[in-house]
Amino acid sequence: MSERTSEDLMLIERAQHGDKSALNELVRKYEVRAYQFAFRLTRNPEEASDVVAEAFVRVFNALPNFKGNSQFTTWLYRILTNCFLDLRKREARRQTLPLDAGVQTDEGEMERQYEDPKGTPHDSLERGERGQRIEQALKKLPEYQQAMIMMYHAEQLSYEEISEALDLPIGTVKSRLNRARVSLRELLARDEELFRM
Amino acid sequence: MNVSKARDFFSDYFEGKLEAGLRQSFEQALKSNPQIQAEYEEFALMMNTLAELPNEEIEIPIYLSDRIATRLEAAQEKRTASVPAWLGWFRNLALAGVAGAVLFGAAAGVLSKGGSVATGDLFNFGAKPVKPKNELTFAYTNDKVVVTYNTSDNRALMVDKRRITPENGSVISPLSNSNAFAAEFVIQVEGSEVPERVYIPGSTTREASEGTGNLADFAKALADHYRVPVRVTAPSVELPINWNLSETDAYQCATAALKSQPVSVDQRDGNFICITGR
Numbered sequence: 374m375s376e377r378t379s380e381d382l383m384l385i386e387r388a389q390h391g392d393k394s395a396l397n398e399l400v401r402k403y404e405v406r407a408y409q410f411a412f413r414l415t416r417n418p419e420e421a422s423d424v425v426a427e428a429f430v431r432v433f434n435a436l437p438n439f440k441g442n443s444q445f446t447t448w449l450y451r452i453l454t455n456c457f458l459d460l461r462k463r464e465a466r467r468q469t470l471p472l473d474a475g476v477q478t479d480e481g482e483m484e485r486q487y488e489d490p491k492g493t494p495h496d497s498l499e500r501g502e503r504g505q506r507i508e509q510a511l512k513k514l515p516e517y518q519q520a521m522i523m524m525y526h527a528e529q530l531s532y533e534e535i536s537e538a539l540d541l542p543i544g545t546v547k548s549r550l551n552r553a554r555v556s557l558r559e560l561l562a563r564d565e566e567l568f569r570m
Numbered sequence: 571m572n573v574s575k576a577r578d579f580f581s582d583y584f585e586g587k588l589e590a591g592l593r594q595s596f597e598q599a600l601k602s603n604p605q606i607q608a609e610y611e612e613f614a615l616m617m618n619t620l621a622e623l624p625n626e627e628i629e630i631p632i633y634l635s636d637r638i639a640t641r642l643e644a645a646q647e648k649r650t651a652s653v654p655a656w657l658g659w660f661r662n663l664a665l666a667g668v669a670g671a672v673l674f675g676a677a678a679g680v681l682s683k684g685g686s687v688a689t690g691d692l693f694n695f696g697a698k699p700v701k702p703k704n705e706l707t708f709a710y711t712n713d714k715v716v717v718t719y720n721t722s723d724n725r726a727l728m729v730d731k732r733r734i735t736p737e738n739g740s741v742i743s744p745l746s747n748s749n750a751f752a753a754e755f756v757i758q759v760e761g762s763e764v765p766e767r768v769y770i771p772g773s774t775t776r777e778a779s780e781g782t783g784n785l786a787d788f789a790k791a792l793a794d795h796y797r798v799p800v801r802v803t804a805p806s807v808e809l810p811i812n813w814n815l816s817e818t819d820a821y822q823c824a825t826a827a828l829k830s831q832p833v834s835v836d837q838r839d840g841n842f843i844c845i846t847g848r
Contacts, residue, residue: 400638409628418631425634426641433645503619527623551581554620558613 381445388436396436399445400429406446406528407453413523414457414516416508427456443537450530450538454520461516510560518553525550571599576606580613633742636707636718704759706766708842710799715768717743717757726760733760750774752790752800764847767807769793769800778815785809785845788827792843796820804833804847 381402387395407428411421431452439448511519524530524538535550536543576599582588583596599606704725709716719727719741727734727741734741747753751772758765769789776794781787785807789800795815809831817823820843824835832848 400642404634404638405630408630408634412628413623413626418629422631422634422637426637429638430641430645433642504622507616507619522620523623526620527626529624547581548578551578554581554613554616555577558609558616561616562609562612 378444382441385436385439385441385445389439396433399432403446403449404429407449410450410453410523410528411457413527414519415460416512420460424453424456424460427459428452431456444534447530447534447538450524450528450534451540454517454524454539457520458516506561506564507557510557510564513560514553514556518549518556521546521550522553522557571595571603571606573603573605573609576600576603577609580610583610584614584617632716632744633718633740636720636742640720704762706757706759708766708768708799708801710842713746713770715745715755715770715799717741717745717768719743719759721759728756728758728760730755730757745770747772751776752793754786754790764803764805767802767804769802771797771799776815780812780814782810782812785811785831785833787811788813788824789845791815792820792824796823796843798841798843800843800845802845804845809833 381399384395384399384402388399404425407425408421411424411428412418415421415424428449432449435452439445511522514522521535521539524535525532530538532543532546532550535541536546539546541549576596579588579592579596583593588596600610601607704721704723705719706727707718709718717727717729719736721727721736721739724736724739727736727743729743729745734743745755745768747770749772751774752769753772755768755770756765757768767786767789769786769792771793774794775797776791778795781791783791785802785804788811789802789807791813792798792815793800796819798820800820811827811831813823813827815823817826821835821837824843824845828835828845834846834848836844836846838844
């Protein structure tokens with residue numbers, strides 16, 4: 374067992390026994406990492422902060438049941454992924470207006486204005502063009518596949534850790550991750566064709 | 571091997587994990603089928619780009635720790651019956667966390683004293699969960715005080731006579747002082763009776779000396795000599811104080827100077843010396 378893992382388990386045990394500083398320490402230790410993962414999934418600071426806050430509440434509520442069979446980090450990734458999936462489900466339920474519907478104002482109907490999800494021109498310049506296209510293509514993948522890709526490529530979790538986090542057999546993780554990558558390549562290829570037109 | 575089957579092996583082949591027999595078949599397909607070859611080349615290029623994902627710099631919002639703490643407090647309140655003594659300790663987490671987050675957070679929106687006075691607008695953050703009350707918290711880091719205000723009834727916050735309307739119930743306002751000597755900021759929730767005064771040390775360290783003045787003068791002397799932020803929560807600062815800055819730390823100095831005054835002294839919230847009227 375690594376030093377980090379055993380330290381986390383000690384903190385969890387202390388938190389389970391009501392030590393107020395232990396959960397505090399766990400949150401401080403992992404809030405940045407949790408936020409980075411959540412931001413990579415949502416690409417939105419507000420949503421990412423909500424995902425992280427909700428995840429730590431779930432950690433707090435579920436602490437008494439945490440048996441230490443998995444690492445705290447993989448457990449946290451699982452909770453973060455679930456919070457992200459729940460956020461997207463809630464959003465899907467809320468979307469009742471068609472995107473192109475106008476807005477009625479005192480001065481008549483106005484066109485709805487949407488924030489450009491690609492960010493500012495400055496952001497665009499900072500990231501490589503290909504990286505940016507991958508980012509856009511990733512958004513089109515099912516949320517579950519996005520999470521897997523981010524866990525492996527951005528968070529650099531091993532297949533074993535992803536398997537633990539998502540409670541899936543390792544073979545399933547590998548095949549689903551391959552499927553996600555192949556889909557991503559197809560999306561990028563379609564995007565490339567559009568560029569050539 | 572057809573195209574569809576070959577795609578199943580893209581990841582394993584890229585990672586060199588395909589067993590010998592399958593690898594030979596796959597390589598054969600790569601040579602003989604231009605579509606497989608083209609798709610795999612794109613796949614490999616994409617994998618190399620994905621490998622750069624961990625290098626992306628992600629800025630941590632200044633309000634992250636506070637948001638976590640607010641949610642945890644709400645969760646804790648639901649569970650109050652079982653562990654009442656915990657109530658409130660998440661707030662300390664937020665203060666320390668915000669302090670840490672400031673290091674990563676945006677530098678915009680700092681209200682400052684000294685130099686060109688205000689260097690930016692105060693900024694508001696929204697999307698807060700349900701909050702049970704009007705709550706002001708303070709954190710100190712990198713010579714700045716970060717004021718976090720959460721309100722359940724959307725009352726405005728006054729900072730040095732500037733009125734800030736919360737959006738969705740929240741305001742986060744960093745304060746800084748570039749003067750040579752300590753600066754006072756008066757912070758008050760609109761409609762509340764007692765203002766909060768925050769004293770931020772200036773760039774010059776005051777020498778140990780005796781002094782006389784009111785509570786505000788003492789708070790400034792304390793801030794400048796011991797390099798600590800001071801918070802005063804009292805209806806008025808017009809209390810006559812005699813002080814001696816020869817004590818070893820700010821808390822002892824404040825306790826000694828204020829022992830006969832109707833105020834209490836403690837040190838909390840990221841080393842703030844807190845002076846509270848009784």
